[in-house]
Amino acid sequence: GAVVSQHPSRVICKSGTSVKIECRSLDFQATTMFWYRQFPKKSLMLMATSNEGSKATYEQGVEKDKFLINHASLTLSTLTVTSAHPEDSSFYICSARDVGGAYNEQFFGPGTRLTVL
Amino acid sequence: GQNIDQPTEMTATEGAIVQINCTYQTSGFNGLFWYQQHAGEAPTFLSYNVLDGLEEKGRFSSFLSRSKGYSYLLLKELQMKDSASYLCAVLDSNYQLIWGAGTKLIIKP
Numbered sequence: 524g525a526v527v528s529q530h531p532s533r534v535i536c537k538s539g540t541s542v543k544i545e546c547r548s549l550d551f552q553a554t555t556m557f558w559y560r561q562f563p564k565k566s567l568m569l570m571a572t573s574n575e576g577s578k579a580t581y582e583q584g585v586e587k588d589k590f591l592i593n594h595a596s597l598t599l600s601t602l603t604v605t606s607a608h609p610e611d612s613s614f615y616i617c618s619a620r621d622v623g624g625a626y627n628e629q630f631f632g633p634g635t636r637l638t639v640l
Numbered sequence: 641g642q643n644i645d646q647p648t649e650m651t652a653t654e655g656a657i658v659q660i661n662c663t664y665q666t667s668g669f670n671g672l673f674w675y676q677q678h679a680g681e682a683p684t685f686l687s688y689n690v691l692d693g694l695e696e697k698g699r700f701s702s703f704l705s706r707s708k709g710y711s712y713l714l715l716k717e718l719q720m721k722d723s724a725s726y727l728c729a730v731l732d733s734n735y736q737l738i739w740g741a742g743t744k745l746i747i748k749p
Contacts, residue, residue: 565741566739566740566742567727614680628673628685628688629673629737630685631682632682633681633682634681
């Protein structure tokens with residue numbers, strides 16, 4: 524199946540700093556990538572849909588100035604958590620849709636665990 | 641509104657069979673996915689149904705009834721490694737994935 528990488532896998536930062544998370548589709552092109560957030564024992568919460576070459580579409584309640592998304596190429600999307608605070612600590616997962624795939628399914632990166640002190 | 645329901649938790653015995661149900665109410669339907677997620681890891685794709693009926697893939701099978709807004713994931717010959725959360729997700733008319741809260745499956749020896 525298609526492979527999506529995510530970097531870093533784990534990050535610990537001080538409150539007030541910014542953190543950038545990269546999501547790459549390794550063996551396919553993804554015009555659309557998705558950023559999710561997951562709290563312990565909860566389901567995935569879609570934060571935004573990242574479209575190559577255009578602005579991201581944010582879900583209701585997600586601050587676009589705090590969670591900056593850039594989809595600069597067909598294989599790379601980045602999420603920057605600006606001025607991170609402890610409540611931003613979470614598991615962030617990206618996914619990419621393989622439009623050439625048999626099922627149009629989303630393939631997930633391994634996730635990034637963010638801890639803000 | 642859009643809604644996907646699945647049981648919060650299920651327990652089964654190693655070697656047995658378990659069926660995880662999912663009911664949905666969404667604006668449009670372009671397919672239903674089942675994903676497996678182990679603790680601390682990202683979800684991995686298990687199955688996709690867009691037409692009514694049963695899709696079998698090894699020990700796992702997935703069933704869909706569009707008229708009833710219902711699907712199930714059937715796991716046979718359960719192994720300890722099958723202990724995980726199983727997420728049901730529907731692709732709506734905007735091709736957005738609507739996620740269920742997941743079913744935590746506990747396998748006992």
